[in-house]
Amino acid sequence: MIRPGKMILQVLQSLFQKPATTRYPFVKAPMPKGFRGKLRFTSERCIGCRACMRDCPAAAITIRKVGEKKFEAEIDLARCISCAQCVDSCPRDALEATPEFELAQLDPTKLKVVFHANLADVEDEPATKT
Amino acid sequence: MPERNFTIPIGPQHPALKEPESFNVTLQGEKIVGMNVRLGYNHRGIEKACEERTFVQDVYLIERVCGICSHSHSTCFVQAVEEIAGLEVPKRGLYIRTLVAELERVHSHLLWLGVAGHEIGFDTLLMYTWRDREVVMDLLALLTGNRVHYGMNTIGGVRRDITAEQIPQILAAVDTLEERTKYYAQVATQEMTIIKRLSGVGVLSHEDAKHLGAVGPTARASAVDRDVRRDDPYAAYGALSFNVVTDNHNDVYGRTLVRVGELMEAYKLIRQIVANLPGGPIAVKAPRKIPAGEALSRYEAPRGEDIHYVRANGTDKPERVKIRAPTLANVQVVAHMLKDRYLADLPIVIAAIDPCFSCTDRAIRVRSDVDAMPETMSWPALRAQSIDWYRQQGIDFTQLNRTFMKK
Incomplete structure (x- = not known):
């Protein structure tokens, strides 16, 4: 039947339903497993091949040698496009994507995240810790 | 009093437009007698940037051509590269690619339905379709790891x-x-306000749709039975059965029906893909250096036929990438559809082609008789001209350039 107000029933029903939106800053939306958010770097696994730097489309990641077989990573969150190609490129699983997505900062310097290498216990740590 | 024509500029910055583009509308009273569409306000230089990056990086860059049909562009690009490299993508990979493609079509068409509702002042439709669109967005996030740029494709x-x-x-x-x-x-078929508002608006006859080269739902609503998925099957479409939805209303109402029909076909396709998902690997290893060659790839994006041309020269970077987004094929149709129509129809007729002006913005040259520029310019000449132009504006980059050169 062609008539106006076809959706009126739906609208009235919505009055008695819970809102479709969530109270976001207070109620956090859970991200699904495997969501590509902020990167995490595990220095112990890095072998310094820099495959991640080569493949990053946004030049967001920098691997620096800080000691004998010790590497640290600097990730520029302002540049990172969350494609996680570096995670795929890494031959040693040193990089992984976490579901963390609230990355906004008022201070731009905080957008550069450095994952430091653990320099103190060079002798204690086995080289192939996984 | 004699009738006077006057021209009003709509855009590049205008509250009714979501993206910067310019429509110069010549009016006679309320009637549109002439229209001039001008693109070029959103040029990002993606094609040139592709040449400076490796094929692996380009997949993500190409994906960012469009925020709605991101999977369309990346699939179109990787298909071309795979053809050049002679890679045989495993069946499971093709099926998953098709699954994401159809889910993307669902989210894009639901988005359009909401936008169309909004443009005709039916915001209730916008609110409800966008609420339901969250279902497919969440599903895409679950399957691919992101809501918008899925990053699902790789060469x-x-x-x-x-x-x-x-x-x-x-x-x-x-x-x-x-x-x-x-x-x-x-x-859509029973609400009187929708039918009254959309029928007879933005009429594009069957002949004109063919003549002007309209693509996608815009063409199919004018009974042009054309769909790349069926006519030139890519990914897993050759093994799946579906109908190409066409309509002969020739107007915005027809375009609405086509898109709703395509949604129903997309669900059918998704169920088929899930039921027949073959086993095996999802990808083959691609070489970093793609052998010299060229390929043209076609893809039925939610907005119509998307075309990518890739030429490789044996290195790990492409020599040339050309993107023809579906909106470029449809944008000239808008001027035709609005001729002798009322100004109030302009927002919905533009929205009815589901435009994506940022995607379609490639380098264009506006022909002018005033400046006698050479047809092509070399890079050094172009660079010299830009430095000169900025200097005339009182901006000098010489010092800045030197600092960069030192680095």
């Missing part, structure tokens, strides 16, 4: 597999969406 296949636990979730989401789409189909 030689896809990056993520579909697990057994995800399949019931896909089917449950599709059931919900199908039920809701049936409701919207009812709304």
Whole structure:
């Protein structure tokens, strides 16, 4: 039947339903497993091949040698496009994507995240810790 | 009093437009007698940037051509590269690619339905379709790891597999969406305000649609039976059965019906893909250096036929990438559809082609008789001209350039 107000029933029903939106800053939306958010770097696994730097489309990641077989990573969150190609490129699983997505900062310097290498216990740590 | 024509500029910055583009509309009273569409306000230099990056990086850059049909562009690009490299993508990879493509079509068409509702002042439709669109967005985030730029494609296949636990979730989401789409189909065919507002608006006859080269739902609503998925099957479409939805209303109402019909076909396709998902690997390893060659790839994006041309020269970077987004084929149709129509129809007629002006913005040259520039300019000449131009504006980059050169 062609008539106006076809959706009126739906609208009235919505009055008695819970809102479709969530109270976001207070109620956090859970991200699904495997969501590509902020990167995490595990220095112990890095072998310094820099495959991640080569493949990053946004030049967001920098691997620096800080000691004998010790590497640290600097990730520029302002540049990172969350494609996680570096995670795929890494031959040693040193990089992984976490579901963390609230990355906004008022201070731009905080957008550069450095994952430091653990320099103190060079002798204690086995080289192939996984 | 003699009738006077006057021209009003709509855009590049205008509250009714979501993206910067310019429409110079010549009016006679309320009637549009002439229209001049000008693109070029959103040029990002993506094609040139592709030449400076490796093929692996380009997949992500190409994906960012469009925020809505991101999978369309990346699939179109990787298909071309795979053809040059002679890679045989595993069947499971192709099926997963097709699954994401159809889910993307669902989210894009639901988005359009909401936008169309908004443009005709039916914001209730916008609110409800966008609420339901969240179902498919969440599903895409679950399957691919992101809501918008899925990052699912890689040269030689896809990056993520579909697990057994995800399949019931896909089917449950599709059931919900199908039920809701049936409701919207009812709304579209029974709500009097929609029918009255959209019928006879933005008329594009069958002949004109063919003549002007319209693509996608815009053409199919004018009974042009054309769909790349069926005519030139790519990915897994050759093995799947579906109908190409056409309509002979020739107006915005027809375009609405085509899109709603395509939603129903998309659910059918998703169910087929999930039921027939072959086993095996999802990708083959691609070489970093792609052998010299060229390829043209076609893809039926939600907005119409998307074309990518890639030429490789044996290195790990492409020599040339050319993108023809579907909006470029449809944008000249808008001027035709609005001729002798009322100004009030302009927003909905533009929205009815589902335009994406940022995607379509490639380098253009506005021909002018005043400046006698050479047809082509070399890079050094172009650089010299830009430095000179800025200097005339009182901006000197010489010092800045030197600092960069030192680095």
